[in-house]
Amino acid sequence: MNSPCILIPVGVGLVCAVLGYLLGKILSSGKDNLSALQLELDNCRAKSSKLEAELATLKAKSSSFVAPQAVNSGLIGAYVPFDADLASSDFGKKVKENDLKVIEGIGPKIEELFNANGILTWEVLSETSVNRCQEILDMAGEQFVVHDPKTWPHQSKLAFEGKWKKLKDWQNVHIGGKK
Template sequence: MNWCIIIPLLVGAICALLGYLLGKILKNEENSGVDVDVWKNKVARLEADLKACKSAKELVPFNAAEAAAIFGKKIKENDLTLIEGIGPKIAELFHNKGINTWKDLSECNVEQCQSILDEGGDRFKIHNPGTWPEQAKMAYEGHWKKLFDWQEELDGGR
């Protein structure tokens, strides 16, 4: 057998195999990069859809006429003093902390409300904010009858 022919054939076969394997590896890296971009685009679209759904859910229209009919007085949108136990001074405390709407208050927990009262001084520490977030949620969601009935049972927010 002539080694002069076998050696180039063997080197050629090894180079062909290495070239094939290298091509596969590089092709997979290119495809995975494309796949990552495709998935990133899909995730971005889904996140945008989710944000749109959340914002649509958050848009609860305020019905002043319905609220006034149930409470027997004019109700201003996001008036924190509508909440049983909150007066103008407490509403001011909450406004100073960036809690300006019924939605904002509904997203607070009782401990956060109590902390705001405590920071306001001794005269506010006696108030009990235990029901305020839930009342605010009812107001924000427009459950006027349910809120009114509950407030009839409450004593200063307790």
Template sequence: MNQSILIPLVVGVISAILGYLLGRLSKKSKNGNEKVLLNNKIAKLESSLRNCKESKLILETDLKLAQESNVFIPFDATLAKEVFGKKIKENDLKIIEGVGPKIEGLFHKFGINTWKALGETSIAKCQEVLNSGGERYKIHKPNTWPKQAQLAYEGKWEELKDWQDNLDGGKA
């Protein structure tokens, strides 16, 4: 073979091999960068997941403590209906023996809108609420109302129903 053809041929083959190797190296470098970026994203997501799990654990613990200390007690409408034989709405003050729609309205005017709030209200304050309605409400005796409301708030439906069965218009 002629030397004039051999040199360009060898240079071409060497150039082709070098081009191929450089291309592979740059591709590996690019893939390596993508891999690093993806690993960083995975690490961030795993960290975020850990934080979420820790937050969930804290919230579950707080909820359990709150329930144990009667700060928050979920309302069980099904159980209430089962015991009373009728649908009970949450925080309906009329479930209290001796409290009707008009008396409930008086309590609402005083900002006493929940069983919890009524359960924490003194008998004297209950009488003050009644007195604010005029002469026709002064005859009511709210001696048991806070305790009844507390039982409703705590979801002690059986105990409340049994007690109410022995009351006369909310009076012991």
């Protein structure tokens, strides 16, 4: 038997085995890299959610603090720190700070919608345009079509400024929160 004839198929076999091994290594390392990237993305998403929740909490807490220079410079109206007893006596019912349901026309479901869209305080609602309020209602579906947010920023401003008697009188005159 001729030995060079046997060496050629054996040599080709060895070269194919080495190439197959290397190709397998390269392709499998890509899958490991993809898994690592997916894990990193999941961690980033979890951290982002945690930071968003923390930011919402800080925004809610910071709404009760107004820098004196902001009041003195006229950037903010006559801000009065929230006084639950005064609010309850003037408004005629128990009032919790930044409870959007105090606003005529806003109930629990609309409060949830607004909170989910970053409107957590009377101050923020008072600075929100009527168009933005309407957009939030429109995005939520047909069950919110009947609601009219035209007066909500004004009512929120009264609540934020601690003008409870004025808010109650306004709501008594404007039945259903409509002008």
